[in-house]
Amino acid sequence: MKIIKKLIIAICLVTGALITSCQKLDVAPKNIFTSDVIFNSQAGIQSFLATIYQDLPIEDFKYVPSSNDGAESPAGFEHGGNDWMSFYNEAACTGEEVGPWSGMDIGTGFGFWPYGDIRNVNIMIAELPKHVADLTQTGVDQLLGEAHFLRAYYYFGLAKRYGGVPIITVAQDPGAPLATLQVHRDKEQAVWDFIGAELDLGYKMMPATSDAGRANKYVAAALKSRAMLYAACVAKYGSVNFVDGEARASGAVGIPASAATGYFQAAYDAAKLLDGVYSLYNATPGDKVQNYVDLFLKPNSPENIFIKQYSIANNTAHSWDDTMSPRYFTANALSRSYPTLDLVNLWGTLPITNADGTPTRYDNRAQLMQQLEPRLQATIYFPGATLRGLTFDMQRGIYPSFSGTAAAEVAKPSNSRSYILASSTSTLYQGVQVIGFTGPWTGDDELTRTGLYVRKYVDYTRLQATVNLNTSVQPWIDLRYAEILLNRAEAAVELGNTSDALADINLIRDRAGAALYSSIDLTKVRNERCMELAFENQYYWDLKRWRTADVVLDKAHFKGLMPYYVFDENKYIFLAEPELFNREYTFPKQNYYEPLPGGEIAKNPNLLPNNPGY
């Protein structure tokens, strides 16, 4: 027994001595991606980049500029599976459309603060040079260029909202003293200069081509033309029309007017880099309406510079088709935002009134539309247009007979007008339907309030039964060549180079089917921009950078195009009347800059003073 005991003790001692513990607990954890796993291969980097691209502040179909008035909350850049309320858009707040907003309710934004994403880019920029062995020097340089582009994109999203923000180029260490983490704001001018320099690096380092949805050197140049034009206008117009305050005195918002020319030149030069690389989509020049419609729907368009894609399989599809047209054309849901007659009148006053002031008589609804510029027809569904085999049969009501001028009729109080209205499509007047299946209707806002519907980006090829929520996958074209030409023309005209501007604008007008200009000025360039880029989430920022928002949206009421059937003549007339909700839109001047998010100020009081007026 003793021997056995001794033996047991001996075995214990020996095994105890041999099997030592705590030698190799320093094992790489299998559930955490270390930087080696991510940055040693293109595949790893691609998955890291996917998040950064997904969060880019691209104002696409799903972008919700505010959570006011029942819009999605939290608002902002959405990428989930059910961000379907496309009608809560910028256009519906600025008079391009009228929509569910009860006024100009997006001016204070939604508290955009993407420093988490910027941190990811900063980590990438710090890590990449350590992986030359696996990625090659060229590979590292190209990816670094892409990272600089992405960082510029995020800062652009910040600068146009807040002016000066802290420029963070190195990932912060959470363990550092609070004083170094609470960074002060940089001046607005410094942020725009930083954006310009980052995009220059992007242009220098990135290759000339890329997968769809990823950046290349020309994407960086295109974004630079957009960003520098914004900065130039802040300098030129923001130094005249501004709200005074501490943040302005410190340079956190505002740029000296003397810097404007430099920025206009930078915008012009950047746009010129795309000369000959991209071209306007013109696959079917014989049918300019169809051509302009297809520009937004055809893949591989030579006009697309930078796009954002969607997929049903990945649960990222959007709902544009289902929410821009009424239920009459779709399988589900409803529309709630509608183009205004004020937007249409940018193309010239519609031929709805004769020289003597009486409304022009039309044999059918479609006759008016057929005389209009092809681009206008392709941007907006007018009464008489067709989609998926059905007709836009907009009709506000019936006049048993009509005499007198349009102006006199519209000025009458509604109870002394001789028209017949209805609240249901089943109401008939002598056997004729009083209102159209597609409105206009005052009962709610699910049928047009203006007599018009959005056509741009609507995929006409889909069958009605398939047009459901979260099933649209046409890409959002974030940067297209037409915008670059418009950026270039605007910068050129501001710099006094009208011949260049005229050539750029005529390229666009030719494709649009519009009469070419023989001379050009700033108003023409700006109007062309508003027409060409309607509903593309540019107009709101254009109004802001031109500092005209408080003039254009000053107790503004917008109009609709109301079609009526004149019974005794068997004709149609169109009256320009206030949109049916007759809402008022006023842009407060302090909204040229959004307030810094309160939560961020609480974390970092060094961000104060807040922007003027808040």
Added chain:
Amino acid sequence: MKKLIGRILMGVAILASSACTKIDNYPGPNASFQGTLISSTGGNFPTSGGSTQIWLQQIGWTAPQTIPSKFDGTFEDTQLFSGGYKVVPTGGAFWPVYDTVTVNLTKGTTHNFTVTPYIVIKNFTATLNGTTLTLTYDIDAPIAAGMPTIKDTQPYVNTTALVGTGASIQVFSDANAVTINKDFVDMTPADKSMTLTVPNLIPGRTFFVRVGVRLSDSYNSSNFSNIIQVDVPKQ
């Protein structure tokens, strides 16, 4: 089974009675702040909805709050926390006040602000002829140099004594606005003597009326006249 239910209920009762015993022992907001905006030309500074506010920020905190001014130029907030505050009037049609005042708020703190209006409306008269109301008034500027451009002038008509921007009947008010778009220094004496008409008032109703002159300052704000009552006789 009944026993079990009884035990469960007993258990629930014990848990319920022992839970939530923590009492919020912080004092509620018991300080107040009130006062009057006084025009440097004499009298209260008349305001309207959505314009003049008292901006205040508690020292040591980062989020400012505001007290909207009442139409007669007074303001009051009785739900504030005691402490030191930086305060300044903002948002109205008066020469900007940049210097904040530090006040120590307790119960019943009163502080008056003196502001210099851009425009003062004088000799405001209203004449009713049938259902058409004619309003005449003169405008004057305490400080003319460097003043923002005058955008327009308009009547404000409402059925209650709360009348001003955002509290008026559109067809009687905004619809009768007159565009000016001139600098005060460029206006002739005739320009400064103004007349507005409000046609088609409804017989047998009482209206409250004032006029405003809007400027292109930081807030596109308006200077207002006093409020008068107009009784339209039955026809």
